[in-house]
Amino acid sequence: MGSSGTGRKDKGSDSSTHKKNSKRPKYSRFTQQELPACKPILTPPWVIAVFVAIGIIFIPVGLVSLSASEHVVEIVQEYDADCIPPDYRKDKVGYIQSDSTNKTCTLSMIVPKQMRSPVYIYYQLENFYQNHRRYVKSRNDKQLRNKAGEQKTSGCDPEETAAVGPDKAPIVPCGLIAWSLFNDTFKFSFESKVLDVNKKNIAWESDRKHKFGSDVYPKNFQNGSLIGGAQLNSSMPLSEQEDLIVWMRTAALPTFRKLYGKIEQDLHANQKISIIIQNNYNTYSFGGKKSLVLSTTSWIGGKNEFLGVGYLTVGGLSLTFAVGFILVYILKPREIGDPSYLSWNRNPAGHLIS
Structure with missing residues (x-):
């Protein structure tokens, strides 16, 4: 009797252990796929x-x-070839790299239709690969965000530090993207009256508030022997340098446009706009092209x-x-x-x- 009872107890114990260790899921209508379903x-x-x-x-x-x-209404004016003096047509790279050549160029545009304000000004670059992996990675977002991170230059090679005396000081902002900042400038006039260009709020608000710090100022920028692009105002925080912020949002395609500013007055049909261009940016060494674009917008954009x-x-x-x-x-x-x-x-x- 005792042995028989013991045997039954062991059998029940094995059964409970088996249930405890079982991997079978608990029954539900979901696991058994019994929920109502639409089968069109x-x-x-x-x-x-x-x-x-x-x-x-x-x-x-x-x-x-x-x-x-x-x-x-959109006007596109390619100017990289027109702004080269005849004497330098065969040596465009030498012209753009020389400090002694006059980079001022005057062009004109005819407004085909009335352009209601605001009229957006873009510069367009072609054959410029901002999406290159080394180029895109050549920045340090922590350095751009706040002053505490200005010593952080990892990933910015070859524009990490500048030789200042015996030590190497960090470049702020560091990296190839900032170093190659677009530096052509445009001035517009109509019948000797200057058309003001508003360069406020041309960058994304989220970039100005969260990606570029109000306590971060340029340091040792473009101090090397090889200058890549525009200079920055060392007395102005990065959050207010909107040309830089626009440029730092890299483009996905080799042909792209970036916002330069806004003309906040109407332009009338057949109006002749004079443009004074400082042709500084070197696109000639890699076969790139530069264009100036004036455009209005609609509910779907440009x-x-x-x-x-x-x-x-x-x-x-x-x-x-x-x-x-x-x-x-x-x-x-x-x-x-x-x-x-x-x-x-x-x-x-x-x-x-x-």
Whole structure:
């Protein structure tokens, strides 16, 4: 009796241990996939209706987007070749690198249509790869953010430190991105009246407030033997140097535009704008191009036909598919759910099994 009872106790103990160590999940309707589910059946009428709905929605949106883009007035003036004196046309790099050459250049633009304020001024660079891995990584965000991190120059090679006496002092801001800051300047006038350019609030507010510190000031910047681009005002914190902030937001493509400023007055049709350009930035050594862009905006931004063309293309294809499905549905109808069309009910020759 005793041994039999002991055996039963051991068996029960093994059973409880097995349950405790079991990896089987606790039962629930979710784990057993017993929850209510929607299982749509894509019948021909439903598929046709979806394609028609996409076409009806996308085509008007595309037309509205194209119309908005057409109302944007844009003037693009390429100036890198026009601002080279005739004597230096065969040695553009020598011209731009020389300290003795006059870099002042005067051009003019004719306003094709009325441009309502604000008129945005952009500079456009071509064949400039800001997305190069070494270039993008050549900065230190902690140094830019607050004064406590100005000694941090890791990742900024080769623009990390400047030789000052026996010691090496950190460059603020360090790195190739800041070092290559765009330094061409533009002045606009109409009938000898200067058009003021507002350079406030041209950078993202989040960048000004959170990425560039109000207590961080430029130090040892562009003090080396090789100058990359613009100088910075050493008495102004980085959070207020918006040209730098705009430039530091690197572009994803080799052709890009960056905001230079805003003209906050209307420009009228056929108005002739005179522009004095200081042609300082060296794009000649790598075959780049420079352009000046004046543009208005619409509710979708600047002039860009890609969005409208994309909507029209998708909408047009959807309507084409809908018409195709309608023709197939009418000319060659078939019973929905007919098992004879299943692959295992067909022989290799493709004929139904009798």
